[in-house]
Amino acid sequence: MSQYRLEIRVKPRPGLLDPQGKAIHHSLNSLGWDGVGDVRVGKVMYIDIEADSETSAGEAAEAMCRKLLANPVTEDFEISMIEALEGAGS
Amino acid sequence: MKVAVITFPGSNCDYDLYKAAQQVGGDATFVWHRERGLAGYDAVLLPGGFSYGDYLRAGAIARMSPIMEDVTSFANSGGPVLGICNGFQILCEAGLLPGALMRNSSLKFQGKDVFIRVERNDMLFTSDYTEGQVLRIPIAHGEGNYEADTATLEALEAEGRVVFRYVDASGESTEDANPNGSWHNIAGITNAKGNVLGMMPHPERAMESILGSTDGVALFTSMAGSLSLST
Numbered sequence: 071m072s073q074y075r076l077e078i079r080v081k082p083r084p085g086l087l088d089p090q091g092k093a094i095h096h097s098l099n100s101l102g103w104d105g106v107g108d109v110r111v112g113k114v115m116y117i118d119i120e121a122d123s124e125t126s127a128g129e130a131a132e133a134m135c136r137k138l139l140a141n142p143v144t145e146d147f148e149i150s151m152i153e154a155l156e157g158a159g160s
Numbered sequence: 161m162k163v164a165v166i167t168f169p170g171s172n173c174d175y176d177l178y179k180a181a182q183q184v185g186g187d188a189t190f191v192w193h194r195e196r197g198l199a200g201y202d203a204v205l206l207p208g209g210f211s212y213g214d215y216l217r218a219g220a221i222a223r224m225s226p227i228m229e230d231v232t233s234f235a236n237s238g239g240p241v242l243g244i245c246n247g248f249q250i251l252c253e254a255g256l257l258p259g260a261l262m263r264n265s266s267l268k269f270q271g272k273d274v275f276i277r278v279e280r281n282d283m284l285f286t287s288d289y290t291e292g293q294v295l296r297i298p299i300a301h302g303e304g305n306y307e308a309d310t311a312t313l314e315a316l317e318a319e320g321r322v323v324f325r326y327v328d329a330s331g332e333s334t335e336d337a338n339p340n341g342s343w344h345n346i347a348g349i350t351n352a353k354g355n356v357l358g359m360m361p362h363p364e365r366a367m368e369s370i371l372g373s374t375d376g377v378a379l380f381t382s383m384a385g386s387l388s389l390s391t
Contacts (some may be wrong), residue, residue: 087262093267144307146293
């Protein structure tokens, strides 16, 4: 088993109103960034996990997203990084 | 009517629900989220609050609680389940109701009395109301903006599964009367079988005239009556 660090990004689905993003958009505009278009706010989660291989760490990440980390009605997810942690595991 | 009030860490309307059930002659019991089994109960109530601090998403962690497996089988076998506010969010996260409750479009927590219209009274939860009746009921939420995919939303309307809608005092569902940006002013929906009801407004806080409104009482008398217990 080895230690892996997962980076998971969860973001609002395209087309859905993201009120947080909208508020930030207004704020950026009022600060003078007139060229700012769409702003959307998501989450990044870092999860350390023990797994046999990078593939199985990725599969676990996918299952976590489907079961808990993202709501399929309103959010999309992406496993943006699977990093083997140095010096950990056996 | 033997009623289970499910309590999660962070629930804060559990006593109001308990009291509301008692007020209509119900025999209410608190059931902690780690307990198992709902045998012998006639109805299950999921209270409002901020279970698990609304971490991740409102209701997302609570719905993984051990008792939710029992709530799911209770609902699937036709048992009446009512989720109010955070309870509604938990029911959506658990997949017992479709869709999701997103951040209010105003980005503000809304705590005030609103008007809602009873869209149907042919249900266990609403039989003591009249169809089209306008109720004044408090809301208190930051994530009550009902959203689902287009097919689901169309099905909800086509099948008459919108039970309550935000309206103005005269009963019109206007944009101004919508406190959170919900699609079609949706305040409460039911599942296809009609035994699971989720709603953002708090009928359990509208039970006594001294507290401003008694418009919530009929929801609980409807349940008590339908579950064959005199009030």
